[in-house]
Amino acid sequence: MVEKKLSNKTKFWLTIAFIIFIGFLLWLADRYFDDYKLRVLRLIAIYGVMAVSLNLINGITGVFSLGHAGFILVGAYTASLLTLSPEQKAMSYLFGIQPWIEKLHADFFTATIAGGIAAAIFAFLIGWPVLRLSGDYLAIASLGFAEVVRIWANNALSITNGPLGLKAIPEYSNTWWTYGWLLATVVFIASLVNSSYGRALKAIRENRIAAEAMGINVFKHQLMSFVIGAFFAGVSGSLYAHWLTTIDPRLTTMGPMLTFYVLIMIVLGGLGSITGAIIGAAIFAILFEWLRDLEQPFSFFGIQVPGIPGMRILTVSAIFIIVMIFWQRGIMGREELTWDNLIKWSRKLASLSRKRGEG
Amino acid sequence: MGYSPGTFFLQNLFNATMLGGLYALIAVGYTMVYGILRLINFAHGDIMMMGVYFAFYAATIIYAPPLLAAIIAIAGAAGLGFLIDRVAYKPLRNAPRISALITAIGMSFFLESFAVVVFGAIPKSFLDVFKDKTILNKVLLVGGARIPLLTFLVILITAGIFVVLFWIVYKTKIGMAMRAISMDIPTTSLMGINVDMVIGFTFALGSALAAASGVMWAMRFPNVYPYMGFMPGMKAFIAAVVGGIGSIPGAIIGGLLLGFIEIFAVAYFPNFSGYRDAFAFIILIIILLIKPSGILGKKAIEKV
């Protein structure tokens, strides 16, 4: 089996060209799309950051964490508290505010980085106990920590404004910030995964005991993956908050529901595939928006059907269960959409159609 | 409020026993399923929620009396549990364990959103079930503490259910089959036992207990809404883990322990009442770190 492979240099330039091409498309979209479509477009990138970061933890390292919403929440609150102006904060905190929080102020980029770092620190702290567990226990414990931080956000009135949440967050998450961060996330995580460290993480996923026996410090590597994943989850939290413009610690906004959404994205795209995670995020964002119609009143053969709230999540979870039962590998499986694979697949396709033509 | 420390303690003791018993009822379902399939049935708390809705609609639509409504709820939940296993989990018996776990999470959200769609997201009052509300308002005086009659009833019924449960698990044939497959599924199937039926029965039994717990839960905390099963479900799972997952007595001990800690922590440290839901998770994390196999669980040695 002799395979012609592209040289690394060609692949590098192809990738650069591809990024420029996408950039151009985004520029076009930014100019000509209406507001609603633009918001969905940006949401795809935000979901993409969430999915790629969760995929690093769950899909590549095989640490089945359900704490992603917790990291997103930490990032969202940290960043929003930094970008909100002191006057706005003073206005919206009905129960008083810690003076040091009121004074904090930073630009969007710094705030996003700070959100990522806060989430990473949180992950580092909970990683010590959580990663000592295995399998299901780890899943529940990480979910538990995410819930604890959400409950904390609901109660720490002078810091988070409690159940009222934060309002009037500036809508900084434009097309360039969101896609810029998506690019940064993918480049960072892909280059980690394509290094010796990435192989070690996959080895841990495949067989923890053998990985240990090969000289890999399993705990430290898992912690590293956990912390890096959490950093980007925090970043996505910041982007999400500055896209939503209001955040609150309800069960349905930044609770287990959000983790579940991100989980759907990566399972749909293929657990363990970075490009799959992005595809999954895009499909989820579009599908979820498209299903919004189900919750609006619509006419069905002349009969007026009232809007039914909850239909979206019902449909999505039904699709999800069906995917899990019949199509566990998802769209990409563990494969990546790389130049090599594209060539391989197109060759396969070509030979297949040739065979069909001959037959 | 004019209570002496003794009565205050007594009051909380009853509340804690009741809450703990309700957690324990749900926890038993988790522990039985986990013991057999090594699967955290995330949807278990939501089955409890569905049971409560069944009772609610039985009472408000067909005007069933409370006892009949409860029986309908229990039967409906049992059927639902059986059905969920058949439809969603059975196809994944030989798949990686994580696939079944993910499906269970999906099932949980499916049931919640199903309830939103069919029953509506607006909380309903379970008290509407009772036309005659005198039984709800009766209060007994025990050692100076005012204990609602309902609390007594809930504790008694819970205890009764556990007696029946132990009888089923330890004295009947199906119970023996359940215990056998929790040890070794392939061997049990060689003995001519229909493993799928037994697993289905386990789901049905666990779901019935959850529904029973749910109905009593709703009598004491009458808010009925689609997400009401999430927190009790999580806490009950934690109770099962704390007690030693796979062990039914463990689930009961874990449930009671959780109920006691929650009630007494809030009673004596009212400042932390907002963190009430966080206690369970903190206990879980502590237990898992100190004794991951739980109070009554056996330590598993990983074979290399």
Add this chain to the structure above:
Amino acid sequence: MMENKTAVMENKTDKGTKGLLVLDHVTMQFGGLVAVDNFTNEVKEGELLGLIGPNGAGKTTVFNVITGIYYPTKGKIIFDDIDITPLKPHQITHLGIARTFQNIRLFYDLSVLENVLVAQHHEISNPDGDRILLHHGKPAKNYQRFWLWRAITKLGYLKKEREMLERAKELIEKVGLAHVMYEKASALPYGEQRKLEIARALATKPKLLLLDEPAAGMNPKETEDLMEFIKKIRDEFDVTVFLIEHDMKVVMGICERIIVMDYGKIIAEGTPEQIQSNPRVIEAYLGKEWKHV
């Protein structure tokens, strides 16, 4: 030429006197079960040592205790003059003990090449192991730091990656798996999976190689190849081999010295000839097998 050869021979016998791995009264207890009872012996540098015994005699537990998977209840384990008893598996591997598993534990979804590459990862990321080496006055193996940062930015990393790749390919060729280099480990036939597991262990650059039933499940032809293979790697890679095996043909055919265990205790020790004629061994273990032959 002749002189040279004898010098080498002498050197080998010289090596043979030194205990590379010393187990000193090692006891491993699980609850009431004593899996390994007062195990005292040593593995000499350069030798090919066999460990046999009936099922459940505690052989694999000995390996698990050596490699740090279990912490022994009592006793001490010294490897290369370092007390490795309290160390963790990844540290022990870094110091120079590699192993295979009774039930094959490959990274099934990774390619053959990646499986071998993973085994080199500890060279860039095992500060724990290095700390122990340095503490005992031995040279560290991670000669540079900040590898994570390098790996992500690729600054000063690609050369190392190339080096690892070359070494892995060379090793795969040496063990005769070059034709399946890019296949997933799960796609390999059983015999080749066993071989890959050995190759992967060798890639950690061990001084001591522990093989847990390498011939299990092999047909006679594969077993014969394996015997040649084990001898070959011992000489080519200059490693000491300590193996557990049920197949008497393998043990008697390649081992220079054999330890026999029963119920967690050592019941005999010696050359294959001595073991075959030892009445206790025949009684405990070989007796049954011999009747079948």
